[in-house]
Amino acid sequence: MQTNLATAQSLAERLLIAAGVPGPAAVQQAELLLVAEAKGVPSHGLLRLPRLLRRLANGTASPTNTGKHEWLSPCYLSVDGEQGLGPVVALRALAAVVPAAERHGVAVCSITNNNHLGMLGFYAGRMAERGLACLGMTTSEALVHPWGGTEAILGTNPLALGVPAQPHPLVLDMATSQISMGKVHDHALRGVPLEPGWALDADGNPTIDPVAAKDGSIAPFGGAKGYGLGLGLGAMVTFLTGAAYGKAVGGTLDDDRPSNKGDLFILMSGGGHSAGEYLDEVRRSRPADPSTPVAVPGDGARSRYQDSVADGIEIPDGLWRELTALEAVQREAALAE
Amino acid sequence: MQTNLATAQSLAERLLIAAGVPGPAAVQQAELLLVAEAKGVPSHGLLRLPRLLRRLANGTASPTNTGKHEWLSPCYLSVDGEQGLGPVVALRALAAVVPAAERHGVAVCSITNNNHLGMLGFYAGRMAERGLACLGMTTSEALVHPWGGTEAILGTNPLALGVPAQPHPLVLDMATSQISMGKVHDHALRGVPLEPGWALDADGNPTIDPVAAKDGSIAPFGGAKGYGLGLGLGAMVTFLTGAAYGKAVGGTLDDDRPSNKGDLFILMSGGGHSAGEYLDEVRRSRPADPSTPVAVPGDGARSRYQDSVADGIEIPDGLWRELTALEAVQREAALAE
Numbered sequence: 277m278q279t280n281l282a283t284a285q286s287l288a289e290r291l292l293i294a295a296g297v298p299g300p301a302a303v304q305q306a307e308l309l310l311v312a313e314a315k316g317v318p319s320h321g322l323l324r325l326p327r328l329l330r331r332l333a334n335g336t337a338s339p340t341n342t343g344k345h346e347w348l349s350p351c352y353l354s355v356d357g358e359q360g361l362g363p364v365v366a367l368r369a370l371a372a373v374v375p376a377a378e379r380h381g382v383a384v385c386s387i388t389n390n391n392h393l394g395m396l397g398f399y400a401g402r403m404a405e406r407g408l409a410c411l412g413m414t415t416s417e418a419l420v421h422p423w424g425g426t427e428a429i430l431g432t433n434p435l436a437l438g439v440p441a442q443p444h445p446l447v448l449d450m451a452t453s454q455i456s457m458g459k460v461h462d463h464a465l466r467g468v469p470l471e472p473g474w475a476l477d478a479d480g481n482p483t484i485d486p487v488a489a490k491d492g493s494i495a496p497f498g499g500a501k502g503y504g505l506g507l508g509l510g511a512m513v514t515f516l517t518g519a520a521y522g523k524a525v526g527g528t529l530d531d532d533r534p535s536n537k538g539d540l541f542i543l544m545s546g547g548g549h550s551a552g553e554y555l556d557e558v559r560r561s562r563p564a565d566p567s568t569p570v571a572v573p574g575d576g577a578r579s580r581y582q583d584s585v586a587d588g589i590e591i592p593d594g595l596w597r598e599l600t601a602l603e604a605v606q607r608e609a610a611l612a613e
Numbered sequence: 614m615q616t617n618l619a620t621a622q623s624l625a626e627r628l629l630i631a632a633g634v635p636g637p638a639a640v641q642q643a644e645l646l647l648v649a650e651a652k653g654v655p656s657h658g659l660l661r662l663p664r665l666l667r668r669l670a671n672g673t674a675s676p677t678n679t680g681k682h683e684w685l686s687p688c689y690l691s692v693d694g695e696q697g698l699g700p701v702v703a704l705r706a707l708a709a710v711v712p713a714a715e716r717h718g719v720a721v722c723s724i725t726n727n728n729h730l731g732m733l734g735f736y737a738g739r740m741a742e743r744g745l746a747c748l749g750m751t752t753s754e755a756l757v758h759p760w761g762g763t764e765a766i767l768g769t770n771p772l773a774l775g776v777p778a779q780p781h782p783l784v785l786d787m788a789t790s791q792i793s794m795g796k797v798h799d800h801a802l803r804g805v806p807l808e809p810g811w812a813l814d815a816d817g818n819p820t821i822d823p824v825a826a827k828d829g830s831i832a833p834f835g836g837a838k839g840y841g842l843g844l845g846l847g848a849m850v851t852f853l854t855g856a857a858y859g860k861a862v863g864g865t866l867d868d869d870r871p872s873n874k875g876d877l878f879i880l881m882s883g884g885g886h887s888a889g890e891y892l893d894e895v896r897r898s899r900p901a902d903p904s905t906p907v908a909v910p911g912d913g914a915r916s917r918y919q920d921s922v923a924d925g926i927e928i929p930d931g932l933w934r935e936l937t938a939l940e941a942v943q944r945e946a947a948l949a950e
Contacts (some may be wrong), residue, residue, distance in 0.1 A: 351688055352718030359724045381689030382721045384881060391869040409849050411748070411879075425907040427898040437845040439852050448845040450838045465900075470860055498835020504910040505842075507776040507895065511888035512746050515776050516881055521891040542879060544721060544853055551848035554858040558844065559766040562817055570762040573841040 277596050280588040285310045288325055288601055294606040295332040296339035301364045308363040308394030309488075313591070314584035315577040319458035320395045323595055328361075328391070329602060330531045337361065337391050337535075342368050351383040353378045354517075357390025359534055365390045366399060370541060377408055377543035386517040387539040392528040397449025400438030401574065404445030404545055411542040412436035413509045418523045420453045421493040423503035426480025428493035429522050431537070432456065433506040433513075441552035447574030452506030454495040460486050513538040614933050619926040622647045624936055625662055632669040633676035638701045640876025645700040645731030650928070651921035652914040656795035657732045658836040660932055663849030664727070665698075666939060667868045674698065674728050676874075677707050688713045688720040691854075694727025696871055699916055702727045703736060707878060714880035723854040724876040737775030738911065740880055749773035750846045755860045757790045758830040760840035763817025765830035766859050768812040769793065770843040770850075774910075778889035784911030789843030789902040791832040797823050848933070850875040 288306035293299060305328075312320035331337035341358035343365040349352050353373045357365040365498055365526035369385045376383035393399070396412045403410035409600040416431035432451040441473045455474050461472055463486035475489035483489055514521045519538025527535025563570050625643035630636060642665075649657035656926045668674035677697035680702040685691050690710045694702040706722045713720035727764045730736070733749045738749035753768035769788040792811050800807055800823035810824035813819055820826055833840035838869040856875025864872025900907050 349637075349688075351686075351717075375751045380686040380717075382686075382719055382879070384719045409852055422895055422898065422907045424901055424905060425895070425898050429895055429898050435842070437842075437849065439845065441848070441852075446845055446848050448841045450841060481899065497838050501789075501834050501839070504785045504787060505772070507892075508776065508783055508910060510747075510774040511778070511783050512774065514886070514891060515746055515778075515883045515888045516887045521888070522894055542719070542881075543756040544849075544879075546852045549851070549855045551852045551858070554615050554851060555844075555848060556683060557859055558759055558762070558766055561759065561762050561766050564761055564763050564817065568761060573845060576629040582680075 277593055278588050278590055279596070280485065281310055281314055281584060283321065284313065284589065284591060288322065291325065291329060291599065291603055291606065292339075294603070294610065295329050297332070297361065298340060301339075301342070301361060304363045304367055305361045308398060311398055311410065311581070312395045314581045315395065317395055317577075318427040318457055322591060322599065324392065324394075326598055326602065327531060331391070332589040334532060336527075336532050341365075343387070343390070345369070345372060351380040353383070353385040355385055355387040355390070357387050357535075359389055359391065362393040362535075366393050366432045366539060366541075370399060370403065370543075373541070373543060374403070374406060374408065378545050382542070382544045384516075384543070385541050386513075388517050388519050389535065390537075390539060391535045393539060396434050396436035396451060397438075397447050397574070397577065398438035399541065400449065402447060403541075404438030404440045404447060407440050407545065408438075409544045409546060410436070410438040412438075412540070413513050414539045415510050415513050415519060415521065415525060415537040417525050417529050419457045419494055420496055420506060421476055421480075422507065423496055423500045426476055426493070430496070430503075430506050430509055431525060432494075433451045433510045435505070435509055439551050441544075441550055441555050443552065444572075444578060445574065446551065446555055446572055447577070449573075449577070450497075452496055452502055452509065453549065454497045454502075457490075460489045460494065464490060494545060513540045516540055614930055615925050615927055616933070618647055618651055618921060618949065621650065621659065621928060625659065628662065628666060628706070628936065628940055628943065629669075629676075631940070631947065632666050634669070634698065635677060638676070638679070638698060640728065641700045641704055642698045645735060647926075648735055648918070649732045651918045652732065653917045654732055654914075656793055659928060659936065661729065661731075663935055663939065664868060669727070670844045671869060673864075673869050678702075680727070682706070683711060683765075686719040688719070690722040692722060692724040692727070694724050694872075696726055696728065696896065699728040699730040699872075703730050703876060703878075706715075707736060707740065708879075710878070711740070711743060711745065719879070719881045721853075722878050723850075723882070725854050725856050726755060727876060728872045730876060732786060733771050733773035734775075734784050734911070734914065736878065737773035737786065738782060738784040740878075741775030741777045741784060742883065744777050745775075746777065746881045746883060747773070747775040749775075749877070750850050751876045752847050752850050752856060752858065752862060752874040754862050754866050756794045756831055757818050757833055758813055758817075758832055759844065763813055763830070767833070767843050768847055768862060769831075770847045772842070772846055776888050777883065778887055778892050778909045780889065781892075781909075781915060782911065783888065783892055783909055784914070786910075787834075788916070789833055789839055789846065791834045794827075795833060795888075797826045797831065801827055850877045853877055888935060
C-alpha cells in the first residue's frame with residue numbers, strides 16, 4: 277500500500293516504544309528503517325521490524341542498552357554494543373567519536389555485540405555532511421562463496437564511504453556480493469530465474485533456480501577483486517573488533533541468536549580541498565546514453581529519497597497488515613495488564 | 614633474459630646511485646621495482662626505471678628529498694613529498710607513523726608531491742607483518758571512464774589492504790579498473806585484441822582494438838560498484854590531501870610533469886583477534902576446481918615471490934639492453950668529468 281514517510285515512521289516508533297524502547301531510541305531505529313524504504317532499499321527497511329520486535333520480546337535484543345564505551349586512546353573508541361539496537365548504539369558511538377576525529381584528524385570506533393545497523397550509507401552520509409570523510413564496514417552472516425570457491429563462508433561485508441562535497445557529498449554504500457540474498461528470496465517468491473553467475477546451489481554448482489540458491493551461496497561482485505575486497509574488509513573488522521567471522525556469525529537474519537558481528541568506522545577530517553568540483557566534472561562528463569547523465573555514488577539514493585518525501589512510499593500489503601496487526605496485539609496486551 | 618633478483622636489483626641500485634640517489638634510498642627504490650618483478654607485476658617493475666632516471670636527470674624528480682613532515686596531531690602526519698622518490702618518501706613517512714598507530718590504535722599519513730610508489734601492496738604487507746591493519750590508497754592519471762560514462766576521467770585508483778595473520782597476512786592490492794593501461798599497450802604491441810567490455814575508444818565507443826583503446830579509456834572493474842569504489846577512493850584522497858584530481862593528475866606516466874597525485878595510508882592496531890584461523894578456513898573451503906585451492910589475497914604474489922627468489926626472473930631483452938646501455942652511458946659521463 278501507498279503511505280507517507282511520517283505515517284510509516286510513526287507506526288514503527290509506536291511498535292518499538294510498546295516493545296520497551298525509549299522514545300528517542302525508537303525514533304532513531306525507526307528512522308533507519310524508513311530511510312532505507314525511502315531510498316529504495318526495502319531489504320534494509322520495515323521488513324526487518326517484525327524480526328526486531330521478536331528479538332526484543334524474547335530478550336535477544338535489548339531495548340535500552342546503548343553500548344559500553346571504552347576509549348583505548350583519545351582517538352580510538354571501542355564499544356561493546358550490549359545487544360542494543362544497531363542504530364542507537366552506532367549513532368551514540370559516532371556522536372562520541374566525531375569530536376575526536378575533528379580534533380585529531382582521525383578517529384576510529386569499533387563495535388561488537390550490536391544489532392543490525394540498517395543502511396551503512398546512512399552513517400557515512402551523515403558524517404560527510406558534518407565535514408568528515410568516513411569509511412564504514414560491518415560483517416555479516418556467511419552467504420557468499422569465495423572467487424574460485426563454492427561454500428558460503430563470507431558475509432556480504434558491505435563498505436560505506438562518505439566524502440564531504442558541495443553541493444552533495446559522495447556516499448557509496450555497497451555490499452561486496454553480486455546480489456543480496458534478499459534478491460534471491462524475492463526471485464524465489466515471484467518464480468523468476470536468477471541471472472547466470474549470481475549464485476551456486478548447496479552442492480556448489482552454478483544455478484539460476486532461486487529456490488536452489490537459497491540453500492547455496494551468492495557470488496562476490498567483480499570476480500577476484502570483489503572477493504578480495506569482501507574478505508579483506510571482513511578480516512580487518514575481525515582483527516580490530518574480535519567479532520565472530522565466517523559461518524559463526526549470527527544475529528541479523530534470525531530471531532534468537534545474539535548478534536556477534538563487528539562494525540568499524542574510520543572518520544577523518546580533511547586537510548585537503550573539497551571534492552565537489554571534481555564530482556561535478558564527473559557528473560558533466562560524456563555519458564554512454566545521452567539521456568542518462570553520469571551519476572556519482574549517492575546521487576540516485578538522494579533523488580529517490582526526495583521523491584519519497586514528496587510522493588510517499590510503497591509498502592507491500594502483507595507487511596503493512598503484519599505491522600498493524602502487531603500493533604493491535606501490543607494494544608490488547610497493554611490493556612490486559 | 615633470465616637473471617636473478619640480486620643481479621637485477623644491484624643494476625637498478627647502481628643506475629640510481631649514478632643518478633645522484635644516496636645508497637640507502639637507491640636500495641629502497643630498487644627493491645620496490647624488483648619486488649614487483651618477483652611478484653609477477655612487471656608494470657610496476659624495472660620498465661619504470663628508465664623514465665625515473667630521465668625524471669632524475671631533468672630535475673623533475675629529486676634524488677635526495679625524503680619529504681617534509683608536518684604532524685597535524687599526534688596521529689596524523691601530513692607529508693609534502695618534495696618530488697622525492699616514491700618509495701623513499703612513503704617508507705620514511707610510514708616509519709614515522711607506525712609508532713603513532715601502535716600507541717593510539719590508529720594513525721594516518723597523507724602524502725602529496727610524491728613520485729610513483731610502486732606496488733601499493735608492498736606497504737600494506739609490510740605493515741601487516743608489523744602487526745598493523747593497513748589501508749593504502751593512491752590516485753593516478755585519468756585513464757578510466759565512469760560506469761555509464763565514456764570519458765577517461767578517473768584514475769585506476771588502487772586500494773591496498775593488509776591484515777595481520779598467522780602464518781601469512783592477508784594482502785590485497787587491486788586497481789579499481791578492469792585492466793591496466795599497461796595491458797592495453799601490451800596487447801597493442803603483440804597485436805592481440807582486447808576482450809569485450811574492457812575498453813572504449815576516444816569517441817566513447819566499445820572497442821576490442823588495443824590501438825584504439827590507447828587513446829580511449831578503460832572500464833572500471835565490477836560495474837557500478839567498482840566505479841563507485843574507484844571514484845570514492847579518489848575523492849577521499851583528494852579531500853584529505855588536496856592533491857590534484859581527474860584529468861589534472863600527472864607525473865607517474867611521463868618524463869617531465871611534477872607528480873601531483875595523492876597517497877593515503879591508514880594504520881590501525883588490533884583490539885580483536887588474529888584473522889589467521891578464519892583465513893585458513895577460507896583456504897580449506899571447497900574449491901570450484903578440485904585441483905585449485907581457494908586463495909586468500911596475497912597468497913599468489915607470495916608464492917610467485919618465493920619462486921622468483923629460487924629461480925630468478927625473466928626481464929624482456931630490450932629492457933635489459935636499455936638498462937645496461939644506460940649504465941655504460943653513465944660510466945662514460947663519469948669518466949669524462
